[in-house]
Amino acid sequence: MSAAPGRPLPQITAENEFFWTSGADGQLRFQHCSACEALIHPPAPVCRYCRSRETDVRAVSGRATLAGFTVNHRFSLPGLPAPYVVAQVSIAEDPRVRLTTNIVECEPDRLQLGQPVDVVFEQIEDVWLPLFRPATAEASAALPGDDIEPHRFGEYVRPMLTTTKFEDKVALTGIGMSAIGRRLMVAPLSLTVDACEAAIADAGLSFADIDGLSTYPGGGNLGGFGEGGVTALEAALGIRPTWHNGGIETFGPGGSVIAAMLAVAGGLARHVLCFRTLWEATFNELMKQGRVAPPFGSGAAPPAGRSRSAPPRPRTPWRSTRNGTVTVTAPPKKRWAGSR
Known part of the structure; x- marks a missing residue:
């Protein structure tokens, strides 16, 4: 046919x-x-x-x-x-x-x-x-069986190797976001910087405290799903991280946060700034105007019927910081943001 x-x-x-x-x-x-x-x-x-x-x-x-x-x-x-x-x-x-x-x-x-x-x-x-x-x-x-039947999934989950949990050694200390709207026509990296400034201020820290960066999905032309990755933000803000992370194979933005938590828990960094930028509506508008290239090197326009005007979701950077030498008592008395 x-x-x-x-x-x-x-x-x-x-x-x-x-x-x-x-x-x-x-x-x-x-x-x-x-x-x-x-x-x-x-x-x-x-x-x-x-x-x-x-x-x-x-x-x-x-x-x-x-x-x-x-x-x-x-x-x-x-x-x-x-x-x-x-x-x-x-x-x-x-x-x-x-x-x-x-x-x-x-x-x-x-x-x-x-x-x-x-x-x-x-x-x-x-x-x-x-x-x-x-x-x-x-x-x-009858329907064909699965390679692993659902009731057997538990057999393939390895127990924890230790009772110590990495999340017990870190905290999310600040959160920030940029302006949100359809077709803001603002450079994505500018939105990222706005959100990062808000998150760092919320944590009671400064850019000088940042020694780690973590993001998803990372660098490359991803069609409105990123700002250029770690390198772009590092260059814009003059940050010199001792540890960084950015990759599309992790399970979304949550994966970049967990990677940052692991880095802090393992002593690779102390204050990790996690960021994510979505600007799909602006990107699609610029692509229709011929001002940006289609994603992934494609020479074709987006598929017919695909929404070109989906509203951007909140840009939400997170901060992870380890306890350091702060004495932690009951949870209501924790003061994470200023830990040294």
């Missing part, structure tokens, strides 16, 4: 090219472990189950089970007008392999979990997208 023009295409690499071009002959293919017979997806240099490196590519039947789905009624994508179904299917030859895909040739209200589906390919240029449609004359089956 041919596709409507403009649908986003996957990034083809040497490792996954076989998967995205497999539909040229109508067959679905996966990486296969020769040692334990597992299917591996996405492709990897080693089998995740037995860690063997003896892998090849194997064609499968194209049959799968509908393991989950949602119907998108609101937001369209280029070449994919709403409503459409986003689904996860479990591959018949190895139910541990789940593909996120679209269900086609079926009204959404006729779909059922456990329903058998067959692959059908949609060609766009030199890519064959594996989509799925309901199989004919087959009854629904």
